[in-house]
Amino acid sequence: MTASREVRLKRRPEGMPVREDFELATIDVPAPEPGEVQVRNLWMAVDPAMRGRMSEARSYVPPFALDAAMEGPAIGRVVVSGDPAFAPGDVVWSRLGWREVFNAPASALKHRDCTVLPEQAHLGIGGTTGLTAWIGLLQIAALKPDDVVFVSAGSGGVGSIVCQIARLKGHRVIASAGGERKTAFLREVIGVDAAIDYKAEPNLTKALARVAPEGIDVYFDNVGGEHLHAALAIANAHARFALCGMISQYNTTDAPTAPRNLMQAVVKRIRMEGFIVLDHLHREREFLADVTGWYRDGLLKQAETVHAGIDHALDAFFGLFSGDNLGRMMVKLA
Numbered sequence: 001m002t003a004s005r006e007v008r009l010k011r012r013p014e015g016m017p018v019r020e021d022f023e024l025a026t027i028d029v030p031a032p033e034p035g036e037v038q039v040r041n042l043w044m045a046v047d048p049a050m051r052g053r054m055s056e057a058r059s060y061v062p063p064f065a066l067d068a069a070m071e072g073p074a075i076g077r078v079v080v081s082g083d084p085a086f087a088p089g090d091v092v093w094s095r096l097g098w099r100e101v102f103n104a105p106a107s108a109l110k111h112r113d114c115t116v117l118p119e120q121a122h123l124g125i126g127g128t129t130g131l132t133a134w135i136g137l138l139q140i141a142a143l144k145p146d147d148v149v150f151v152s153a154g155s156g157g158v159g160s161i162v163c164q165i166a167r168l169k170g171h172r173v174i175a176s177a178g179g180e181r182k183t184a185f186l187r188e189v190i191g192v193d194a195a196i197d198y199k200a201e202p203n204l205t206k207a208l209a210r211v212a213p214e215g216i217d218v219y220f221d222n223v224g225g226e227h228l229h230a231a232l233a234i235a236n237a238h239a240r241f242a243l244c245g246m247i248s249q250y251n252t253t254d255a256p257t258a259p260r261n262l263m264q265a266v267v268k269r270i271r272m273e274g275f276i277v278l279d280h281l282h283r284e285r286e287f288l289a290d291v292t293g294w295y296r297d298g299l300l301k302q303a304e305t306v307h308a309g310i311d312h313a314l315d316a317f318f319g320l321f322s323g324d325n326l327g328r329m330m331v332k333l334a
């Protein structure tokens with residue numbers, strides 16, 4: 001038996017989740033059965049979408065079960081293998097985050113090559129976060145030469161990758177984030193052309209108009225609400241909006257008050273398309289070839305904020321909603 005700790009959902013949160021909604025449980029993991037593999041997680045990541053799975057509402061993935069370890073992307077190392085496809089020491093990706101050690105059927109694991117990308121980058125630039133940015137910008141928003149790109153939550157996991165891909169393809173990039181520390185990071189590390197501190201701006205539409213006098217052609221929406229309102233107001237004719245997420249609404253219990261100008265989508269013939277990365281996993285190989293090449297050439301950085309230990313996994317999750325992270329929010333488990 002191997003002792004392991006795991007974070008369980010105890011009850012379904014109302015509004016912003018609180019610590020009492022969860023439990024850190026200690027369990028004994030037995031030796032794996034034939035066909036199973038035992039993995040010690042090295043890294044896990046937290047996603048805003050996990051908030052949705054804590055509720056019972058119907059969505060594109062089932063809700064988390066109560067009194068069971070939650071799920072989420074993780075990178076681990078094989079400890080014992082009961083399947084010939086995996087050997088001790090192999091680095092593997094799974095959806096079995098929020099726990100230290102687990103047994104799983106081999107089908108739940110994917111090998112990860114860490115010769116170019118470091119381990120944790122497979123949860124960031126080389127993981128579904130990177131794929132979300134890549135597919136959203138290049139396929140959903142159908143980035144074209146000379147497009148001016150606006151990205152909300154630009155300093156976060158997805159946003160910081162969207163900004164970098166748009167920059168390396170030669171576009172003018174405007175990003176928003178909360179606070180001076182983040183706007184400095186966007187300008188100095190991520191390399192955007194203009195950064196808006198939305199928390200310091202009384203009127204986001206005016207702020208966007210100020211830094212985008214030529215309008216915007218692509219909006220990558222991670223936030224919704226007032227950000228979407230501002231983007232609709234400033235967009236050029238035939239702009240494309242990739243609707244990736246609307247984090248400003250994930251913990252609210254009231255109806256949204258913005259956008260109030262959806263008619264702009266008609267007047268300007270804007271194409272707005274929502275997307276879910278899980279529908280695009282078949283393009284992973286092509287995406288990884290791009291990302292690995294850009295990383296090797298120094299054109300794409302893995303930006304991350306790291307908490308240490310499973311007992312701080314909830315701090316990482318709560319931090320997504322208070323904006324504590326620069327880049328991908330992760331937890332180092334071993």
Ligand SMILES: NC(=O)c1ccc[n+]([C@@H]2O[C@H](COP(=O)([O-])OP(=O)(O)OC[C@H]3O[C@@H](n4cnc5c(N)ncnc54)[C@H](OP(=O)(O)O)[C@@H]3O)[C@@H](O)[C@H]2O)c1
Nearest residue numbers: 048156157158177178222244245246247248275276277323
């Ligand atoms: N469609 C898909 O398949 C898919 C896949 C992955 C992620 N997503 C979505 O992509 C977005 C970013 O996800 P991520 O994992 O990269 O998270 P992230 O951007 O690394 O972290 C969340 C960030 O959102 C910002 N934020 C939090 N509350 C906010 C509010 N009320 N108003 C404005 N900004 C707020 C915070 O930054 P500030 O300090 O700047 O406010 C925070 O750092 C989320 O909407 C997520 O749901 C979608």
